[in-house]
Amino acid sequence: MAEKIEDFGRVIPGAAKHRAAAWLQRVREVSDEEYIRRPLSEVFPHPDYAGLIDDGHDPLKIGYVRALREAMPSRPRGRNARRQMVQWFVMITTIRDAVMKMIDDPAGGQDMVHKISGEISGSNRNSGVGDLMMHKARAYSVLGHEQSLKDWGLFHTTSLPHQYYFANKAATVICEKAATVDGALQIMISRIEGIRAEAGEGVEKASRKRAIPKFYSMTASSGNILLFAKFGRIEVPLEEFADQNAARKWLSLNREEAINRAHEARQETRLRGERNAPRIGPRHRDGDVSPEDFMDTFGFSGVQFGNYVEGVRRQEELNRAWDGLMDLGDAIGVDPTSLSLKGRLSIAFGARGKGGKGAASAHYEPGQVVINLTKNNGAGSFAHEFGHALDNLMARAVGGPDGSYLSSGLSGGAFTAGISAQLNQALLNHPVASRSANLDRYRADDYYSTSVEMFARMFESMVKHRLDKQGRNNDWLANILDKESYEGLNRMLGRTGDIYPYLHGEDEFARFTTAFDRVIGAACSIGLLEPRTQPVITAPDAQIARQRPASSGLGAGARQMDLFAPSDQPMIGEAARPRPKTPVKRTPRSAEAPEPATPVIMQLPLGDDEGWDNIVFG
Structure with missing residues (x-):
């Protein structure tokens, strides 16, 4: 099997796949001492989660990365800050190293996630963190990264047998209870999807309300009335009528259709064929x-x-x-x-x-x-x-x-x-x-x-x-x-x-x-x-x-x-004969081929055609 072709020539900055490397370099340049003095948002910023998935990283892994990053607590303050600082620093650096390890390995998938989750859950100082983060990772892998799940937490009833549920305290949203954590997770995901759908419908309705076109008419050279819809400078011709009364009547009976046609006319039309023909x-x-x-x-x-x-x-x-x-x-x-x-x-x-x-x-x-x-x-x-x-x-x-x-x-x-x-x-x-x-x-x-x-x-x-x-x-x-x-x-x-x-x-x-x-x-x-x-x-x-x-x-x-x-080459529709791989x-x-009777030679005239003589280059 031939080797995979890698980039060659100069490294071209700005490629999507360089996002992870740029983020890692930024984080690696920060010393441990700076975590004590500077805000987490500066020393350990959120990476581009959706971009990393676009670059080929496993969605569950990136979901776990985000869940861990959002679990990082703020630096301790108050009377007990000094005593709590050591424990806080150990937790922060443990999560930091785990996140960097996962982002540094684009091929690392769910096995890596489960391994790191076990390491974090098995540590006394991070007891319970790994399991909760895994639940959130699964939710992110389904819901994507349009909004944060940081404020969502997992709870259970005090009476036995326990029932589990997720709740968002900041938004005062409490999901229905389930007999298992997996069941509670599915309920939370469905609830969030429902909230998003309702919000999307509201945005769509508001958008439609804002984008109602203006309607106007003008008289054509034939004497007929032309009806138009207008969005700002965009004019969309609709129908032609014998007189103004007919135009008004049609618009009153077909207003929704007129609006829809006006919106459709604003769409971009493709300029290229959907498929490329053979060379x-x-x-x-x-x-x-x-x-x-x-x-x-x-x-x-x-x-x-x-x-x-x-x-x-x-x-x-x-x-x-x-x-x-x-x-x-x-x-x-x-x-x-x-x-x-x-x-x-x-x-x-x-x-x-x-x-x-x-x-x-x-x-x-x-x-x-x-x-x-x-x-x-x-x-x-x-x-x-x-x-x-x-x-x-x-x-x-x-x-x-x-x-x-x-x-x-x-x-x-x-x-x-x-x-x-x-x-x-x-x-x-x-x-x-x-x-x-x-x-x-x-x-x-x-x-x-x-x-x-x-x-x-x-x-x-x-x-x-x-x-x-x-x-x-x-x-x-x-x-x-x-x-x-x-x-x-x-x-x-x-x-x-x-x-x-x-x-x-x-x-x-x-x-x-x-x-x-x-x-x-x-x-x-x-x-x-x-x-x-x-x-x-x-x-x-x-x-x-x-x-x-x-x-x-x-x-x-x-x-x-x-x-x-040569004449034995297959034409379109014939079975292609295997060809040896040669440099x-x-x-x-x-x-x-034999040279044609009259070969075409592309000339580049630089004569005195009107307007093109005496070209000066500095």
Whole structure:
């Protein structure tokens, strides 16, 4: 079995999995004497319990960690403080060492919990603590960490046989009694879940009450009355009527439906396909990619994996990234080995994102110069995030601050009249800008119409378009919904108008081509990228039509389709023949296939096209 691929290159600060290490380092730097002088909140702060579970720690173990931490008593005070201090300090350090031991071992599970619980319960000075903490740990493992269980305690009746119950003295909540502790625990968990449900319903009702839209009407050019719902700046068209009386009558009879439709129209619509189609294009490797191959070829600053990205998945991610970067180089006409942007860019796979509803599938961090692709949804967004990285590093290369972007129109001497201003104008005067502004009407603030986001979307549009022209497809780079599919999803939410935020149609691609090529050429001129010196191989049209999948129903893990493989290679739907595990070797271009009659060479013109000459870089 192959060894699990670990992070390689530089250590990229800020990853989710570094939370435990950062917390442990902070606690270890505190001396025993400081526990006597400083508050517990400073010398032994609460760790991020939910974050540790997200990083792969066992929920029961983290529940026990929290129960122990919350059991730590405050420093003794008063007349007997001196006599009690020694006993207090022994208890505090015992719990501290147990908590640190559990957090320091991500693989440690329930066996570790039971062992430490036994050690604490077996100590005279901590009698009874371990058992109660175990009960709370079980409750935390079920209920999560949204609220503390510190004020909950376990009690029993004085008469025999004992009956057990949990109570929260601070909230004056007393649960029903049970014959066993386990029964009492289940009652407490059910009671807390019920309290949360009631609170959630109250919040939801209050939210609905606060979010009632305003309704208004306007007269269309046809003379009909158009009825709208409005949330702040967000306007949602509802229905069209012959006159005002008909509009008022409909609203009075269908008010709840109108409110629901208005809320639905505020939802974000996905921009990408739900699944990635198999890759179509030339073979770029033989066998799996090793970290050494990846680093030697592309020279990224670092590559990072999240704890939840399994060993086999890590190899698949590296293979897909290799193929994707080779395809990206072909699409934009640069040497793919320069795509690390002078070795400054890093890649993270499922290591830095935040889950939950509405979470981004990928993001770029200018502070660490790293692209993060989430484990489940990141594939399909790399070209977009690479556009952000290129935009950011080009601005910084010519003197902009760390968080600046070339597309936003930087100021400063000759540079203002150069590529930044030209690119900004090319974006703002493009049809995508007006459609993006229309889409932003359904948001509380501008997002799609900002120049930085428009550049990233138009960049990935160009990448996908140019691969299409070469008879290729790589959804890992850019999996974009076509205009009809996107508008269809929006019609289901009651959204109308021209709101597709990507390039569409040959005229729009042609209109942005000059700006796009100038950006790539400028990046080459300052050394962020290097021009391609080899021709780009394209596939004959007949072969593309014959082998392109009919639909994108296959998942991201599907085997890539190789248009230039030997004829005995299985097609989609056929059983894949086993291939020996061999070290990756970049296949020479001449060996992939006979050179096409007219190879396509991506040119980077730097001529005197209108508005793009005399570019000055400081």
